[in-house]
Amino acid sequence: MPKFLDRLPGQALRIGVSGFAVSLLKVSRWFGPKAELLAEQPFSPEGVGALHAHHAIGVALRELLAGQDVQGWPASFVLADELARVWQVTPPAQAARLADLEAAAALRFHGLYGEPAANWKIVADWDARQPFFAAAMPQPLLATLEQAAAEHGLAVVEVQPHFVTAWNRWQGAVKTGAWFGQVHDNLLTLAVLDGKRLNAIRALPVPRGADQYWLAQTLKREALLAGLEAPQLLQLCGQVPPLLAKPAANADQIPCTVLGAALPGEEKWSLASVLAAGGLAA
Template structure:
């Protein structure tokens, strides 16, 4: 009777949501099972309603009931910024107020309509992220209707930074490549100084990377880093090579199938090895 029965024990799902497409990927705790791309759909728009409709189409083709689901959002759908805690801050409310003030200065207007989360820290600068409440509502509604367990919703950059936190070298900046965009966390020693994002031009080589890093260092008032550590499908020519003395560049190995679409690669960002 059990022939053909396939247990979901140890299985989980990851959904990558980009402004133009979504992907559903199944992962497993078992080392012999590779991640499997279950499906992808195009989105008719980047607004929460359109993304919610695309999500319904994607999930409607699969039985996801009872499974734990992690959602990774493209950084285009979120807002990221660095917050310096006020001097003498002792309460979470002080940190939240500082994050809101910084948000208003960077993005204009208040935080109404956005949900803010952060690595709240009263002693050092920390990273904050905001996600539209309307998008969170779409995800919550999908979890209820499809009966899956929504365990995490995280912007891609945050997922990648958390995944590689333990291997970040002293004096290094950290970067993520996705969808033709390079996002970089600039560090002053161990302190987060800024998060900067820029499109990668066609044919961007190591010279472009060095010029870009030098400009960003000037913008945030820091010296050029000793090393840049990058995850995602970065150009192989960016890696350190003989004669490159301005700074070293390490490309973390990308284990994702190179034929997978960007939204599927997005879904796996932050997955534990």
């Protein structure tokens, strides 16, 4: 029997989509828990190609929603960062139209990833005056998500990569001279900042036992690559290892602070469910 959900004002659904599971949360602004885990559906991708993975995600999503009465609910999808692309775009000189910026983003995408942008949906904070960042999501995957949502009467509000949800949530809290990062599944997605402006986004594996020494060396290396001074502070969100958040022991280390707090019960959630809650405030 489906589980019936009575929707109150300010309530919505969030669906996390990774390469191994989909997860369903009910979130609320005013009533009840901030986020409640409703269900999760793991899966094994068929084959190694992207189309097979998208098919497996669609099957898992339908199985996830089949046990829930979600008709008419608004839903936001959060995609694992490995399912999307994020890159920097330099606007062409004297760009005057949105079409100019879209063409520049598509050209840069092709140069970085070696494939045309036609099969990807590109979104960005378009800016003709200075470099900006764009995100791309596979059109076949988006079609799969939208079709499954329509079959169950969901109203899709937005689809965003995981890092984008975190950046949108926390960018206003990042201090001058600091860099920002998100840790999820032993991966640090690092926003290299020049003042308040994004300079680069880097995905860095976090080795077992990573500590303040590893963090300082990593940040200094990334600063050299970007031609910038090392940050005075790193502000992290997500699953931050305790060793990284310890106070800096000497002047050679770079202080690290954690933004926000875990949601109630989050310590028992799987990686896919934590993904679904991306960008939510505790």
